[in-house]
Amino acid sequence: MVDLSVDIAGLTLKNPVMPASGTFSEELAEVFDIECLGAHVTKTITRGFRDGNPTPRVCEVGGSMLNSIGIPSKGVAAFLEKVVPFYRDYETPLVVSISGNTADEFAALCAEVSVEGVAAIEVNISCPNIEEDGKAFAIRPSSTYEVMRKLRRATRLPLWAKLTPNTGETPEVARAAEEGGADALVVANTLLAMAIDIRTRRPKLGNLMGGLSGPSLKPIALRMAYQCAKATGIPVIGCGGIATAEDVVEFLIAGATAVQVGTATFINPTAMLTIIADLERYLEREGIASVRDLIGTVIDGEQKAGVVFMEAAP
Amino acid sequence: MLTQNPPMASGRPQPTVFERDLAVRANQPVNGEYMRLVVEAPPEMLARCRAGQFFHLLCPSAGTDQPYLRRPMSIYGFYPQEGTLHFLYKVAGAGTRALFHLAPGDRLNVLGPLGRGFHIAEDWQRLVLLARGVGLATLAPLALEAHRLGRHLTAICSARRPDLLMSVDYFRHLGADVITVTDAEGTSDVAHLESLLEGLIAGAGVDAFYTCGSNRLLALLQRMGKRHGIPGQIALEQQMACGLGMCHCCVRPFRKDGATVQLRVCREGPVFDMQEAMPW
Numbered sequence: 001m002v003d004l005s006v007d008i009a010g011l012t013l014k015n016p017v018m019p020a021s022g023t024f025s026e027e028l029a030e031v032f033d034i035e036c037l038g039a040h041v042t043k044t045i046t047r048g049f050r051d052g053n054p055t056p057r058v059c060e061v062g063g064s065m066l067n068s069i070g071i072p073s074k075g076v077a078a079f080l081e082k083v084v085p086f087y088r089d090y091e092t093p094l095v096v097s098i099s100g101n102t103a104d105e106f107a108a109l110c111a112e113v114s115v116e117g118v119a120a121i122e123v124n125i126s127c128p129n130i131e132e133d134g135k136a137f138a139i140r141p142s143s144t145y146e147v148m149r150k151l152r153r154a155t156r157l158p159l160w161a162k163l164t165p166n167t168g169e170t171p172e173v174a175r176a177a178e179e180g181g182a183d184a185l186v187v188a189n190t191l192l193a194m195a196i197d198i199r200t201r202r203p204k205l206g207n208l209m210g211g212l213s214g215p216s217l218k219p220i221a222l223r224m225a226y227q228c229a230k231a232t233g234i235p236v237i238g239c240g241g242i243a244t245a246e247d248v249v250e251f252l253i254a255g256a257t258a259v260q261v262g263t264a265t266f267i268n269p270t271a272m273l274t275i276i277a278d279l280e281r282y283l284e285r286e287g288i289a290s291v292r293d294l295i296g297t298v299i300d301g302e303q304k305a306g307v308v309f310m311e312a313a314p
Numbered sequence: 315m316l317t318q319n320p321p322m323a324s325g326r327p328q329p330t331v332f333e334r335d336l337a338v339r340a341n342q343p344v345n346g347e348y349m350r351l352v353v354e355a356p357p358e359m360l361a362r363c364r365a366g367q368f369f370h371l372l373c374p375s376a377g378t379d380q381p382y383l384r385r386p387m388s389i390y391g392f393y394p395q396e397g398t399l400h401f402l403y404k405v406a407g408a409g410t411r412a413l414f415h416l417a418p419g420d421r422l423n424v425l426g427p428l429g430r431g432f433h434i435a436e437d438w439q440r441l442v443l444l445a446r447g448v449g450l451a452t453l454a455p456l457a458l459e460a461h462r463l464g465r466h467l468t469a470i471c472s473a474r475r476p477d478l479l480m481s482v483d484y485f486r487h488l489g490a491d492v493i494t495v496t497d498a499e500g501t502s503d504v505a506h507l508e509s510l511l512e513g514l515i516a517g518a519g520v521d522a523f524y525t526c527g528s529n530r531l532l533a534l535l536q537r538m539g540k541r542h543g544i545p546g547q548i549a550l551e552q553q554m555a556c557g558l559g560m561c562h563c564c565v566r567p568f569r570k571d572g573a574t575v576q577l578r579v580c581r582e583g584p585v586f587d588m589q590e591a592m593p594w
Contacts, residue, residue: 027559027581030331031425043560051576058555058563060382065555069562072576214382266383266556267372269425270333 002283003290004276006038006258008235009158009183011093011119013038013258016291017248017276020239020262021097021122021162022069026086031269035090036276038258042083044097044124046073047109054206061195064214064241065263068207071099071127076112084117093119095160099127103137103147110154121157123148125177126164126189138164141176148180160237162186163224165217170224171231171309184235186260187225191217214263217241222254229255229296230308243271245278252294331428331558332359335421339398341413347478348404348448350390351413353422355399363392363399365455366431366549366585370557371401372423376412384425385409386554386580388452399424402451402480428557429584432456432547434463438521441465442514444507444535446472449527450481452549456524457481461488468514470495472502472531504534511538520544527551529593536589546588552579567592 004015018039019028025043028034053070060066073079079096087094096113098121100106110121125137125147132140137147138161151159161182167173174185190211195204203209221240229236235258238251243264251259264271283291300308336353344350370384391400405414416422434441434456441460443453450471460467467490473479475498485492493510495501514520515538523535523546532548539546552564559581566583567574568590577583 023556023560025558025560029326031329031333031558033326035326043562052562052565055565056553056563057565058383058553058561063380063382065383067555067561067563072562072565266561268333268423269331269556269558 002280002288003292004280004283005290006292008120008160008237008258011158013093015276015279016252016258017272017279018095018237018258018260019265019272020260021124023262023265026083028265028269032273035092037092037272039093039095039119040087040090041095041122041260042079042097044071044073044099044127045076045079045109045113046071046099046101047076047105047112049073049075056204056206057210059195059204061193061212062216064212064216065266066193066195066205066210066212067190068205068210070207076109080113080115084115088117095120095122097122097124097162099124101128102131103150106147107150107154110151110159114155114157118157120160120183121155122160122162122186123151123182124162124189126162126166136164136166138162138173138177139167141169141172144173145176145180148177148182152181158183160184160186162189162239163228164189165191165220165224165240170227174228174231178232178234182234184237184257185228185232186237186239187228187256188221188240191220213241215241215243218247222251225251225256226254226298227308242275243267245275245282248275248279249282249294252291253296253298255296255298257295330362331426332356333423333425334359335423336399338416338418338420338422340418341416344402345478345480348402348451348480349414351401351403351416351422352398353401353424354397355392355424357394357397359427360392360394360397360399363389363427364431365389365459366452366547367427367429368557368580368584369399369401369424369426370428370554371409371413372425373409373412374416374420374422376415379408379411381409381412383555384557386428386551386557388549388584389427390451390454391458392455402448402454404448425557429580430582432459432524432549432585434459434465435522435545438545439465440468440519440521441524442468442470442511442520442522443524444470444472444511444531445526446502446528446531447478447480449525449549452526453524454481454484457485457488457490460490466518467491468493470507470510472496474498504530507531507534508538515542515544522546523588524548525588532588532591533593536591539588547585548588548591549585550579550583550591554580556580566594
């Protein structure tokens with residue numbers, strides 16, 4: 001019997017596989033028993049009501065997808081009244097994903113969702129910050145640090161900072177999040193991208209640009225997970241294109257402690273179940289007693305820190 | 315890939331949506347444009363199917379076509395006694411081109427049944443469906459349901475040419491009165507349809523309208539519904555990712571209580587109240 005459990009800043013997960021925010025909701029419980037997951041991560045909410053972006057909100061691009069949903073939200077009151085109670089029937093830890101337009105609004109929401117039944121808060125600092133010309137908090141180390149400081153003061157629950165690949169300063173942003181009070185890093189959100197229909201010459205997304213996710217994002221997210229694990233002392237949760245148990249093993253070896261599965265669930269709603277079962281079989285086959293024995297075991301030799309922290313191609 | 319949903323822990327509801335690899339029984343043309351795909355489906359899946367619902371199909375790769383996301387497709391027919399599920403499609407893009415290459419015995423991964431189907435209220439005795447092209451596929455199981463409930467159905471089937479009319483024999487077989495209109499014969503224009511519908515209303519009467527897929531037909535039926543106080547339903551489409559309601563990709567605007575709201579086609583639909591639907 002192999003041990004799949006991992007520890008994320010004091011929170012024990014029965015296995016390292018959980019859904020990525022925005023690709024999971026109560027509806028998945030109609031397909032399988034979601035109690036088998038390492039954690040439940042809800043779709044990002046904002047304090048107030050948001051309609052979201054114009055359609056089309058999704059398109060596919062060469063074996064991956066672009067989306068621009070725009071964080072539609074029913075607001076915090078509806079979330080606390082309807083969504084949080086649903087998950088109280090489960091023992092699986094509930095991780096609530098939140099976002100805000102300003103650091104203060106973000107922190108206020110952070111306090112409001114710090115309620116019974118919530119095990120951790122994932123702060124989506126990859127969303128646009130209207131005080132910084134719409135640039136996401138996690139694009140710059142300074143805005144990352146400032147928002148994390150305010151979020152840290154707003155709650156005693158573990159804070160997971162969700163980083164963006166749309167930065168040229170991944171290790172610096174990761175360290176800023178850690179210094180600002182993050183207990184873990186979720187690495188990473190989608191990569192800003194675009195697709196155009198050459199017949200109509202119109203962008204394929206109603207919002208013109210959107211986030212790339214799926215298998216083509218995986219090498220980028222893996223590189224970032226590796227950099228963040230090297231740059232900080234807090235757990236990294238890998239996220240980006242993970243679709244198989246082999247993908248999970250690769251992220252763990254790179255330094256991630258757990259992973260989030262997103263777009264793969266859209267292709268196969270039971271993907272996470274398959275991944276958990278296959279991960280267990282992999283450990284048995286390889287004679288590895290605990291999934292924790294894989295974390296950060298990448299053989300990267302005597303590479304200089306300068307290479308590890310590189311942002312451009314060599 | 316799992317081909318069975320695992321059992322739920324005790325005390326939790328059993329799965330209501332199934333992800334399954336199903337065997338293809340047939341995949342043949344029904345006319346010059348449309349194909350019918352028949353797959354073998356298990357009883358628990360067929361038992362939950364309702365007219366107007368859809369399945370989310372994982373179209374296989376075929377040559378250079380490598381569809382990534384699933385493709386939503388309305389149920390054309392479901393037959394628990396035969397153990398089959400039918401879809402009607404027109405080859406249009408990478409997903410449907412891939413479906414075209416499926417042969418008997420091949421496997422197709424399906425997710426469903428999904429969404430909310432058509433509603434036939436207790437006191438709706440005389441139903442009228444009006445649709446065109448592949449929209450007639452979505453409305454085909456409604457005819458089956460109307461037949462099962464012993465309601466009278468008039469099916470107005472529209473197409474570009476008489477040889478492209480679909481489901482006509484199927485509707486007749488289920489006891490429906492069928493009226494065909496085509497562009498080629500100059501009978502499919504709104505003015506003619508309006509006089510046809512006025513005739514039905516003035517005759518034996520109409521209790522509910524059903525339609526699918528066309529802005530022009532929606533506008534006509536909304537106008538006639540308001541004029542005569544006749545309720546109706548419409549099945550709508552939208553690009554989807556998850557099909558379950560998680561991603562919020564497939565929203566469309568609706569008028570509800572004087573405001574415009576965004577509803578998910580996969581979850582709150584694909585069948586909606588006709589007067590709440592907005593032209594696109």
